[in-house]
Amino acid sequence: MLNQAILVFLKELRDNNNREWFHINKKKYEEAKKGFELFIELSIEQIKAFDPNISGLRAKDCLFRIYRDVRFSEDKRPYKTNFGAFVSKNGRKSSYGGYYIHIEPGQCFLGGGCYMPASNVLKAIRTEIFHHPEEFRGIIENSEFKSHFTEMYGEKLKTAPRGFPKDFEHIDLLNYKHYAVSKMIDDKTVISDQFVQEIDNSFKALQPLNRFLNEIVQDL
Template sequence: MLPNSIYKYLIDLRKNNNRDWFHANKAQYNQAKKDFELFVELSIQQIKHIDPSVTGNNAKDCVFRIFRDVRFSNDKRPYKTNFGAFIARGGRKSRYGGYYIHIEPEQCFLGGGCYMPEAKILKAIREEIYHHPEEFKSIVENSQFVNHYPELYGEKLKTAPRGYPKDFEHIQLLNYKHYAVSKAISDDIVTSDKFPLAIHEAFEILHPLNQFLNDIIEDL
């Protein structure tokens, strides 16, 4: 189960998102971070039975920092109000498709794939889908997949990407800026002993999409 220390800390941080409170409660943060890293270590062991490519990762490679980059943001709150981890070959900075765990009271979700891929990767994914649309559709239109992930994540181009015909039958599959998905998970599930099973089910369904994406990325 996800330790209660994580939720408690994030709820408190949401109410007190400032540096003075953060430093005065550093011990509470350190405990919550340690507990989350242990949970991620256990999740990595679980996921590698689904996708062996994540073997070799440890939690510190995968967990995101809690500090926000506020340099170009109107929102100057210094800290994220979530713990997150991206489990993929190479860890959180990987260019490969992977598996994401997001813990935030009332806003938890599981997801993955390729979020904000670099231009070269995005072009290669579109090219593969253009030439093999049925293979991609067999993954994202599979009934089990749709039950967990009804649609791909994020905004889409309003017109066909440059270099592709507007009358291509499956042009909507090329318009995505991300090839990623997400699935909301209730607090009741996250804080129960059912959460590991929810992770296994969600990521087992996600694996074929990551395999499709990573086969493309490996060839670049």
Template sequence: MKALVNFLNDLRENNNREWFNDNRKRYEEAKEQMLFFTELMIQEIHKFDESIPLIDPKDCLFRIFRDVRFSHDKSPYKTHMGSFIARGGRKSELAGYYIHIEPGNSFLGGGIWRPEASVLKAIRTDIYNHPDSLKEVINDVGFKKYYPSIEGEKLKTAPKGFPKDFEDIDLLRYKSYTFGLGLDDQTVLSDNFVNTAIDAFRELSKANRYLNHALDMWK
């Protein structure tokens, strides 16, 4: 991952079109490295999560170009590269696996981030009816080694349509059901990074299976 990390480091210091165009060859090399890693993860994840098809990694990779129309920050490029592996690729509404490479702020993770209202209601409904199923996943020893807690914003009170006195109301207040494992640059650049990612995603599959089953049952 060295070419990728080095390119992103330099891009952060030179986030302008002139520099990017002068270094387009480096960008293409970095992009190919990210696509190669994404394809490798697709193949490995498919071995333990058959809901993940052998899709084209290009369908998983997010564009590096920023949409600056409604942003105060007019920097034209993202200073990270990310891939979301799920059935349907990066546009999927299903739970999946996310790779985020950013010098000093890389992570592996996944789940469902900021789902639309119907998807979020389906997940909350399943949790309300079967809270122990989710608790079994998030309290699993192997899972907690990589993902100690659900991440993201929470409502201050019970979501509409659910009783405030529900014993596990805290589990219903999340706006996203995502999980993340932070990575330092040394880990990303190490020879063991592939194995680290495979192990982390194997554990994450426990949560993704639960979330996708919830969608199948209640959406």
């Protein structure tokens, strides 16, 4: 179970997002990070049971840093106000589809797939869907999948992507900018025993999408 102290720390950080406060409360951060890292270690074992592609991963391979890169941002707050981990073959920087756990007070969610894929990856995914639209539609319109993830994430192109015919019958499947999904989880569930089961059910439903995407990525 995820420790409630993690949400408490993140709420305090949201209200005091500056280096002085963070330095004074560095021990709280380290304890919260350690708790989240342990939870991700357990989640990896959980996911590995139905997706062996992530075998060999450790939590440290999947966790995102809490420090924000503010060099080119108007928002100069130095810290993220969430803990996030992307469980995927080769870890958080991987091009492979995976499973994402996001912990942020009032904005916790589970998600996965390929978010912001590189241009060559995106083109390869679209090409594969172009040749096998029924297979892909069968995955994202499966009743178990849709019970957890109602729609693909993000905005879509308004016209056909370059290189694909505008009159393609399944053009709606090619217009996504991300091949990723997400679902919100309330804070009460996140700090309960129910969250482990929620992860299991949601990510089992997500696994066919990741399998489809990863068969493409591995051939690049």
